[in-house]
Amino acid sequence: MDGYSKLVAWLKVLLPLAALGLLSTLFLLSRNIDPVASIPFAETEIQERLQGQQVTAPFFSGTSTSGDRISVSAGTMATAGGQNNAATDLAAHIDLSNGTRVVLFSDRGEFDMTAGASSLEGNVVITTSTGYKLNSEELLTDFDQMSVESPGPVTGTGLSGNLEAGQMRLEKTEDGENTHLIFTNGVKLIYRPEELEE
Numbered sequence: 001m002d003g004y005s006k007l008v009a010w011l012k013v014l015l016p017l018a019a020l021g022l023l024s025t026l027f028l029l030s031r032n033i034d035p036v037a038s039i040p041f042a043e044t045e046i047q048e049r050l051q052g053q054q055v056t057a058p059f060f061s062g063t064s065t066s067g068d069r070i071s072v073s074a075g076t077m078a079t080a081g082g083q084n085n086a087a088t089d090l091a092a093h094i095d096l097s098n099g100t101r102v103v104l105f106s107d108r109g110e111f112d113m114t115a116g117a118s119s120l121e122g123n124v125v126i127t128t129s130t131g132y133k134l135n136s137e138e139l140l141t142d143f144d145q146m147s148v149e150s151p152g153p154v155t156g157t158g159l160s161g162n163l164e165a166g167q168m169r170l171e172k173t174e175d176g177e178n179t180h181l182i183f184t185n186g187v188k189l190i191y192r193p194e195e196l197e198e
Helices: 003-029 043-051 193-197
Strands: 053-056 059-063 069-073 076-079 084-095 101-112 117-128 133-142 147-150 154-157 161-165 167-172 179-184 188-191
Touching (some): 084 117
Antiparallel strands (some): 053 076, 059 069, 084 101, 117 133, 133 154
C-alpha cells in the first residue's frame, strides 16, 4: 500500500472523529437558557394583548350584494370590545363586477364586521385600474353597497394630470354596471396632456 492510500485510510477515520468532537463541544460549551427569563415584550404590548383578542396577518374575502369581489388583509387585527376590529397595515382589493379594480392601502383602520363597513386612516392610498392614484388621510367604505368616500381632502394623479379635491366618492350607478369617481368641494385639476402621450 502506497503512502497516498495510507493517508486516505487515516483521514477516513480522523475526519469523522474530528467532526464528532466539534459537535460535542457545541453542547458542552453552550450557554444555559433560563426558562423563567422575561418574555421580550414591552409592558404596554402585553397589556394590549390581555385586553382583547389579536390576530396576526388576518385575511378576509367575500362578495358584495352586487357581485363585487372583496379581499382584505392586515398586519394585525385586534378586538378590544364591541363589534369594531382595529387593524394595522391594511390592504383591500376590490374587483368590481364591471371589471374595474380598486386597491386601498392604509396605516390603520377599523372594521365593523356586522355592518360590512370600514374606516381607514393614515396615509391612505387609492389606486384604480382606470389610471387613478389618490392619497387621503381618511376613507370610509361600505362593502355591502360598494361605496368608498373620502370626507377630507384628496390629492393625486388621474387620466388627465394632477388633481386636488376637498372630497371624493366612488359609487356605482343605479343599474350597477358602471362605477364613477366623483370629486367635489373645490376641485383643482392641472391638465398635463404630455403625460398622456408618453
